[in-house]
Amino acid sequence: MQVPHKEHLYKLLVIGDLGVGKTSIIKRYVHQNFSSHYRATIGVDFALKVLHWDPETVVRLQLWDIAGQERFGNMTRVYYREAMGAFIVFDVTRPATFEAVAKWKNDLDSKLTLPNGKPVSVVLLANKCDQGKEVLLNNGLKMDQFCKEHGFVGWFETSAKENINIDEASRCLVKHILANECDLIESIEPDIVKPHLTSSKVAPCWWVMQQS
Amino acid sequence: AMHISTALLFMDRNLLARKQNARLDKQNDLGWKLFGKVPLRENTQKDSKKIQKEYEDKTGRPSKPPSPKQNVRKNLDFEPLSTTALILEDRPANLPAKPAEEAQKHRQQYEEMVVQAKKRELKEAQRRKKQLEERCRVEESIGNAVLTWNNEILPNWETMWCSRKVRDLWWQGIPPSVRGKVWSLAIGNELNITHELFDICLARAKERWRSLSTGGSEVESEDAGFSAADREASLELIKLDISRTFPNLCIFQQGGPYHDMLHSILGAYTCYRPDVGYVQGMSFIAAVLILNLDTADAFIAFSNLLNKPCQMAFFRVDHGLMLTYFAAFEVFFEENLPKLFAHFKKNNLTPDIYLIDWIFTLYSKSLPLDLACRIWDVFCRDGEEFLFRTALGILKLFEDILTKMDFIHMAQFLTRLPEDLPAEELFASIATIQMQSRNKKWAQVLTALQKDSREMEKGSPSLRH
Numbered sequence A: 001m002q003v004p005h006k007e008h009l010y011k012l013l014v015i016g017d018l019g020v021g022k023t024s025i026i027k028r029y030v031h032q033n034f035s036s037h038y039r040a041t042i043g044v045d046f047a048l049k050v051l052h053w054d055p056e057t058v059v060r061l062q063l064w065d066i067a068g069q070e071r072f073g074n075m076t077r078v079y080y081r082e083a084m085g086a087f088i089v090f091d092v093t094r095p096a097t098f099e100a101v102a103k104w105k106n107d108l109d110s111k112l113t114l115p116n117g118k119p120v121s122v123v124l125l126a127n128k129c130d131q132g133k134e135v136l137l138n139n140g141l142k143m144d145q146f147c148k149e150h151g152f153v154g155w156f157e158t159s160a161k162e163n164i165n166i167d168e169a170s171r172c173l174v175k176h177i178l179a180n181e182c183d184l185i186e187s188i189e190p191d192i193v194k195p196h197l198t199s200s201k202v203a204p205c206w207w208v209m210q211q212s
Numbered sequence B: 001a002m003h004i005s006t007a008l009l010f011m012d013r014n015l016l017a018r019k020q021n022a023r024l025d026k027q028n029d030l031g032w033k034l035f036g037k038v039p040l041r042e043n044t045q046k047d048s049k050k051i052q053k054e055y056e057d058k059t060g061r062p063s064k065p066p067s068p069k070q071n072v073r074k075n076l077d078f079e080p081l082s083t084t085a086l087i088l089e090d091r092p093a094n095l096p097a098k099p100a101e102e103a104q105k106h107r108q109q110y111e112e113m114v115v116q117a118k119k120r121e122l123k124e125a126q127r128r129k130k131q132l133e134e135r136c137r138v139e140e141s142i143g144n145a146v147l148t149w150n151n152e153i154l155p156n157w158e159t160m161w162c163s164r165k166v167r168d169l170w171w172q173g174i175p176p177s178v179r180g181k182v183w184s185l186a187i188g189n190e191l192n193i194t195h196e197l198f199d200i201c202l203a204r205a206k207e208r209w210r211s212l213s214t215g216g217s218e219v220e221s222e223d224a225g226f227s228a229a230d231r232e233a234s235l236e237l238i239k240l241d242i243s244r245t246f247p248n249l250c251i252f253q254q255g256g257p258y259h260d261m262l263h264s265i266l267g268a269y270t271c272y273r274p275d276v277g278y279v280q281g282m283s284f285i286a287a288v289l290i291l292n293l294d295t296a297d298a299f300i301a302f303s304n305l306l307n308k309p310c311q312m313a314f315f316r317v318d319h320g321l322m323l324t325y326f327a328a329f330e331v332f333f334e335e336n337l338p339k340l341f342a343h344f345k346k347n348n349l350t351p352d353i354y355l356i357d358w359i360f361t362l363y364s365k366s367l368p369l370d371l372a373c374r375i376w377d378v379f380c381r382d383g384e385e386f387l388f389r390t391a392l393g394i395l396k397l398f399e400d401i402l403t404k405m406d407f408i409h410m411a412q413f414l415t416r417l418p419e420d421l422p423a424e425e426l427f428a429s430i431a432t433i434q435m436q437s438r439n440k441k442w443a444q445v446l447t448a449l450q451k452d453s454r455e456m457e458k459g460s461p462s463l464r465h
Helices: A022-031 A070-080 A095-099 A101-111 A133-137 A140-150 A166-188 A203-211 B002-028 B039-060 B068-076 B084-088 B100-160 B164-171 B176-187 B195-213 B228-242 B259-272 B282-290 B295-306 B309-315 B319-336 B338-346 B351-360 B369-382 B385-397 B399-403 B407-415 B423-431 B442-459
Strands: A006-016 A044-054 A057-066 A085-091 A121-127 A154-157
Touching: A006 A022, A006 A101, A006 A166, A022 A044, A022 A057, A022 A085, A022 A121, A022 A166, A044 A166, A044 B407, A057 A070, A057 A166, A070 A101, A070 B319, A070 B351, A085 A095, A085 A101, A085 A166, A095 A101, A101 A121, A101 A140, A121 A140, A121 A166, A140 A154, A154 A166, B100 B164, B100 B176, B164 B369, B176 B295, B176 B369, B195 B228, B195 B259, B195 B295, B228 B259, B228 B282, B259 B282, B259 B295, B282 B295, B282 B369, B295 B309, B309 B319, B309 B351, B319 B338, B319 B351, B319 B385, B319 B442, B338 B399, B351 B385, B351 B407, B369 B385, B369 B423, B385 B399, B385 B423, B385 B442, B399 B407
Parallel strands: A006 A057, A006 A085, A085 A121, A121 A154
Antiparallel strands: A044 A057
């Protein structure tokens, strides 16, 4: 059977404390380059990334790079609206930015849920790992535990400078969003969705899940 | 690329000129020397004469052997003579000689190349001549403007600043050498901050930096409600942000000539207004002031500028009031650019997405620095209203492009404006924006909206988020 071409548009947030490297990660991911000369983000910046997920599926990611200062909390939460997923970033060389991670996650969950009431998928990024590898090396298990407790779908050590794990982290997040969307369709139209049925409407979704 | 590098040259020279002036001032210990800077006129004249001479050197005598200064020209010019002409040489004796036919062909090819190169050179020379003439013209008019500002306007500030003539001259852009003085006068000093008060605030900030770096904690309960952790965070943020303030200028970063000044102003401000503290965006504002004023005067201008109603609303992140400003902006947006307004509405592109960056940094981050300074010039003249008028001028300038874009591309475009945004076109566009809506001026619209939102708050608090 011919599987129809499917296009997804997802809004993703990139949040975390000031100076952890949110803009650098996005530049690396979208423009494949790095500079230590980025200016501070005020308000919000944008980027668009198109992923050819599989031969039938194109995923467009709208990346919202949100200013990190805590003071802007009230102002920036309007940017959360209708996001489908998020990266929360911290800087492995600055412990305080990790301590803020739980705060960012709680803030996000309190202000944003999927239409079915579930929290959005969030991936945790331990950035600047090129500068502080030893910090996390012995903490892998603890990090797994931390992610479980706080409801992250995964975590990655990343380096925008050395281009480490950024594509992988994004794939992980998109995979979960696609899976979530399957659940959403299921909950909205429970009659149609059965894996053995060749409904063209849900086929790509299942296809993706089996692939990943 | 040529354009950008010339712009940079211009800017660097302005920066350096100011720095030198500042140093002179220090040596003479005379504080404000902008009034007494007699050599200014001579400088500009000398500059244009020098340029004229350089120009003549370059174009007047093409037969003259190139001096080391003419490297650029050498590259563009008769390079063929030195390398390509090898093709005309006979082959080395150990190889068979070139057939006459082939030699003829090579001669022809070579001559064609020379003709092409000459054409290119002529075109380039004409272009350069035009550019130089334009630069001379600009420098001369700046020189005249400096005289007018120094001799006529500044000595009679109180009576003259709101006159038609001064307002017109103001719109053209304030010459860099008097800019700081004009900004200071226009911003004023309602807060009555003295140099001594700045010294006190700075000393206190330094005390805190010391005690934080030694891990001491004697800074106790002085300003109740602001924990040591808050203050520590604030200082940490300043450090992080300074390195990200105009990073490409390389003057504010650690080890750069203006690093300590920027650090001092921001630190002193957190001591002067602990209730406001450090907020992102401030580092850009302080940096622009530092480029035009001495440290203490920059601090005075900085504190008074942030004390203006619009800046206070934004830097205290008074969300309700910010929304009121956005609503007022949208009134004038719809009035001036109804089609684009509808397009934005349709795409859910709200002002908070692009205005926040523009207002928080007063355009210093989103526009080229020299253009941003010109926006500041008129902002000092017209007040907050001009910030929103500028926003509408930008939107109008790019209306045709924006109407063809979807949400994400508009958002990207507006948060990263073209780097070569032309000053004259932008100002022409701003000039066409009417800040009148149904006979109401900006301030009236804003006040009415503020009243509305207050009443709504009273009536049904649940409606507000």
